Amino acid sequence: MGSTSKGVPIMPALVPQLEYLRTYSPVPIRIEGRQLKVGRGVSSGILEVLKTILRVSSVEISLDFATQIEHIRRGHHNAPYADRFTACIPCCLDHIKWDVVYNYQTPDLPPDVVFGADDQDFQPLLFVGDDNAAAQAAALGAWTILRDWTAKDYSRLLRFLLELRSLYLRHQRKRVEFVEDPRVRFEIGTISAMEGLEMRIFTGADRSEEVQFAIPLDIDLTQISRRLGTSSAKLWSGISLQVAFSLQRGQTFTGEKAPQLRLHAPPAMRDVFDVEDVKLPTWADRIYCDKKTTIAPYIGYPRMESIDLLLVGFMHVIGLGLCTDKKPVKMLRCLMEYVPNVQDILKAQVREAITSVGMRRSFLEALGPVFGRPLELETNLFRRVSIMVTSGLFCFLIHFSLPTQFPKQQPTLTFQSSQVKVIDESISYLWS
Amino acid sequence: MQRSGHDAVRYEWKAGTYVPENIIFCVDVDREADVEMKSGGGKLQGAALHRMDAVKQALLLFVHSKLTMNPHHQFAFMTLDRGASWYQREYTNNLDIINATIRNFSSQGSYPQFDLSSLLQVGVSEARVAQTQGRSLRVVLVYCRSSVVPEFQEQLMEQQNFTLDALYMHDKPGPNNCPQKVYDALVDVLEHVSHHEGYIFESSSGSARTLFRHICLLLAHPQQRVGQDDFANAVKDFALLKPPTEPRPQEETSNSGDLPYSVSLDLVLTKRSLSWTKFTKADNWSSTLDEAVLCACSGFFHTGSVESMNICCLPVSILYVSTGIELGIKLRNLQHSGDSS
Numbered sequence: 001m002g003s004t005s006k007g008v009p010i011m012p013a014l015v016p017q018l019e020y021l022r023t024y025s026p027v028p029i030r031i032e033g034r035q036l037k038v039g040r041g042v043s044s045g046i047l048e049v050l051k052t053i054l055r056v057s058s059v060e061i062s063l064d065f066a067t068q069i070e071h072i073r074r075g076h077h078n079a080p081y082a083d084r085f086t087a088c089i090p091c092c093l094d095h096i097k098w099d100v101v102y103n104y105q106t107p108d109l110p111p112d113v114v115f116g117a118d119d120q121d122f123q124p125l126l127f128v129g130d131d132n133a134a135a136q137a138a139a140l141g142a143w144t145i146l147r148d149w150t151a152k153d154y155s156r157l158l159r160f161l162l163e164l165r166s167l168y169l170r171h172q173r174k175r176v177e178f179v180e181d182p183r184v185r186f187e188i189g190t191i192s193a194m195e196g197l198e199m200r201i202f203t204g205a206d207r208s209e210e211v212q213f214a215i216p217l218d219i220d221l222t223q224i225s226r227r228l229g230t231s232s233a234k235l236w237s238g239i240s241l242q243v244a245f246s247l248q249r250g251q252t253f254t255g256e257k258a259p260q261l262r263l264h265a266p267p268a269m270r271d272v273f274d275v276e277d278v279k280l281p282t283w284a285d286r287i288y289c290d291k292k293t294t295i296a297p298y299i300g301y302p303r304m305e306s307i308d309l310l311l312v313g314f315m316h317v318i319g320l321g322l323c324t325d326k327k328p329v330k331m332l333r334c335l336m337e338y339v340p341n342v343q344d345i346l347k348a349q350v351r352e353a354i355t356s357v358g359m360r361r362s363f364l365e366a367l368g369p370v371f372g373r374p375l376e377l378e379t380n381l382f383r384r385v386s387i388m389v390t391s392g393l394f395c396f397l398i399h400f401s402l403p404t405q406f407p408k409q410q411p412t413l414t415f416q417s418s419q420v421k422v423i424d425e426s427i428s429y430l431w432s
Numbered sequence: 433m434q435r436s437g438h439d440a441v442r443y444e445w446k447a448g449t450y451v452p453e454n455i456i457f458c459v460d461v462d463r464e465a466d467v468e469m470k471s472g473g474g475k476l477q478g479a480a481l482h483r484m485d486a487v488k489q490a491l492l493l494f495v496h497s498k499l500t501m502n503p504h505h506q507f508a509f510m511t512l513d514r515g516a517s518w519y520q521r522e523y524t525n526n527l528d529i530i531n532a533t534i535r536n537f538s539s540q541g542s543y544p545q546f547d548l549s550s551l552l553q554v555g556v557s558e559a560r561v562a563q564t565q566g567r568s569l570r571v572v573l574v575y576c577r578s579s580v581v582p583e584f585q586e587q588l589m590e591q592q593n594f595t596l597d598a599l600y601m602h603d604k605p606g607p608n609n610c611p612q613k614v615y616d617a618l619v620d621v622l623e624h625v626s627h628h629e630g631y632i633f634e635s636s637s638g639s640a641r642t643l644f645r646h647i648c649l650l651l652a653h654p655q656q657r658v659g660q661d662d663f664a665n666a667v668k669d670f671a672l673l674k675p676p677t678e679p680r681p682q683e684e685t686s687n688s689g690d691l692p693y694s695v696s697l698d699l700v701l702t703k704r705s706l707s708w709t710k711f712t713k714a715d716n717w718s719s720t721l722d723e724a725v726l727c728a729c730s731g732f733f734h735t736g737s738v739e740s741m742n743i744c745c746l747p748v749s750i751l752y753v754s755t756g757i758e759l760g761i762k763l764r765n766l767q768h769s770g771d772s773s
Contacts, residue, residue: 361445361447365443365445368443370668371668372666372667372668373443373658373663373666374443374656375501375648375651375652375653376501376502376651376652376653376656377445377450377653377656378450378501378502379445379446379447379449379450379656380447380450382447384501384502386497386500386501386651388648388649388651388667389667389668389669389670390645390667390668390669390670391669391670392669393641395641395644395645395648397497397648397651399500399501414500416496416497416500418493418641418644418645418647418648419641419644
């Protein structure tokens with residue numbers, strides 16, 4: 001790094017701050033832009049260091065980390081240096097974009113940060129007076145960083161963005177807490193203390209609004225990390241459940257409508273366990289009580305869990321018809337009892353995925369006596385092996401590919417001839 | 433190594449040691465790359481095949497195969513004239529770029545000298561970079577000169593941090609050339625320099641089929657190699673294996689003392705031919721993996737000549753039994769699935 005993709009030199013004081021951010025950020029902050037191009041005057045030494053840190057390549061670009069450098073730009077076409085960029089900050093399993101603007105004429109001063117158009121009311125430094133201790137600390141932290149700013153401390157940019165992110169999450173939580181929808185308020189009331197929980201109000205392109213929750217699930221990924229041969233940093237976010245309640249205009253109650261549910265996991269996990277293959281339990285209403293119960297006995301009903309008591313109370317408040325004439329009643333689902341259900345399912349499937357690695361290994365090792373020594377066997381996750389065999393003068397390859405859900409899903413065999421002419425992926429035959 | 437019931441070697445592998453490769457192909461662009469090759473089996477239509485044409489096809493075969501094994505392998509290219517020069521410097525697994533690069537190779541002139549030192553130095557520096565990326569480096573030399581013995585600096589003749597392979601195509605020995613000296617020099621370099629077992633294949637026959645066989649052997653991942661002769665001899669020839677003519681009785685197929693595991697493989701061929709009768713019996717459910725797959729392979733390639741084999745053998749993925757019959761496979765030493773349907 002030293003220049004942008006168009007060969008414009010980057011403000012010198014900014015370069016080490018960006019390098020520090022990309023190397024040490026505990027959350028995946030991405031600098032938006034295209035792939036690095038070498039500009040004039042960029043030393044090969046700097047380039048190699050950056051490539052080493054960021055693993056820039058045409059293939060191994062991870063979406064988890066800011067491995068794409070660029071779109072660092074200048075304020076106007078006559079400016080000698082590029083001194084501003086767009087930072088993509090993770091929030092609620094998505095990214096929000098902030099413009100970070102330095103001034104090349106005063107490189108020792110801290111940057112301005114421009115928030116998105118939908119965040120006009122986000123005033124981070126006013127959280128100094130917030131009643132939440134963590135928010136207060138973050139606001140004070142941000143103030144202090146700005147007050148004591150020095151370009152020689154390369155860590156300040158990263159710390160500043162992390163404090164702002166913390167304040168932004170607090171800001172979004174307060175917005176969600178002010179939503180009048182009783183269903184949303186009930187859910188917040190039951191899960192707000194969950195560690196790592198993030199929430200926000202998201203406005204779609206069609207101006208529709210929804211309340212989104214990002215719930216980190218308690219799944220131990222140590223075994224998967226070990227199989228991937230990677231540090232836990234690559235799986236930093238673990239598996240999360242994203243829940244979205246749409247807020248209809250003119251209506252203040254999402255009521256019985258099921259939320260949208262989706263699992264998120266680091267892409268690095270896919271070779272071992274893909275959350276896209278997980279079937280989430282349906283958000284279906286439960287039939288709970290029998291004919292003989294009425295409202296009053298619910299309170300002292302011996303088999304009723306505390307969460308169901310809350311649900312009963314909630315349903316009573318919103319008038320969703322509790323049993324008054326000895327008929328069974330439908331109980332609403334809620335996150336507090338749905339999330340543990342999802343966790344149990346995922347834990348079992350993660351265990352199966354780990355077991356599958358061993359079974360795949362046994363299967364591939366068993367091929368040796370039949371097909372001979374393989375050309376290449378992937379020994380990290382035992383997903384693939386390729387073998388060369390002949391039939392008289394004819395020589396061909398067999399590629400075995402095992403899915404992550406082996407042995408529930410069967411292997412795939414690909415036969416490849418050595419005599420087939422390949423040009424531009426179209427096939428023709430040398431001797432046909 | 434364990435001995436299986438087939439009295440053959442069962443290979444065991446150390447988990448977590450596999451890394452993707454950066455592979456640099458170094459292609460000789462001397463005029464001797466324009467020497468005509470033999471036509472090989474069957475009818476060859478169109479223009480004569482030159483060494484460079486065959487090398488291009490071999491490289492494409494290699495790249496396509498290697499990327500099927502692992503899409504994260506990457507390739508770069510150099511040319512060999514008096515020394516080694518970069519042709520495609522950036523490693524890539526983009527097939528469009530690779531296809532275009534390979535297509536553009538052509539001979540450039542006659543070069544009475546070849547200094548291998550520059551290539552070895554490139555290998556050393558590229559290997560360092562590859563290691564920082566968690567990858568391994570391999571250099572594959574494709575050399576065509578029958579009279580030019582590669583030169584190199586003695587101080588480079590020590591084991592380096594990359595693997596060196598070589599393909600040597602040459603004329604038959606005669607009074608005006610010295611292919612044996614060239615070959616000996618290449619062997620010498622490989623043995624001294626290559627980190628893992630380096631493979632070298634030579635051919636004077638001018639057969640493209642031989643070249644393609646050699647390039648397939650070069651697909652072997654350096655980390656998992658054994659001695660070259662051992663590996664080449666370990667390639668199985670299905671033509672020598674007899675497919676079973678009758679299904680075995682149930683009790684004979686059970687692995688006494690072992691825990692069988694039932695996995696069903698659907699094998700379908702995308703094209704015609706084949707005598708499927710040997711696969712239609714439901715009793716084949718009790719066949720072992722080797723018999724079932726050998727049935728498919730041997731039936732597959734017993735249709736007749738090379739030409740029809742080529743037509744049948746398409747490089748597309750997933751082959752399923754056209755009759756829809758499932759072949760139940762029992763494998764040894766795996767846990768029982770409890771489901772044999």
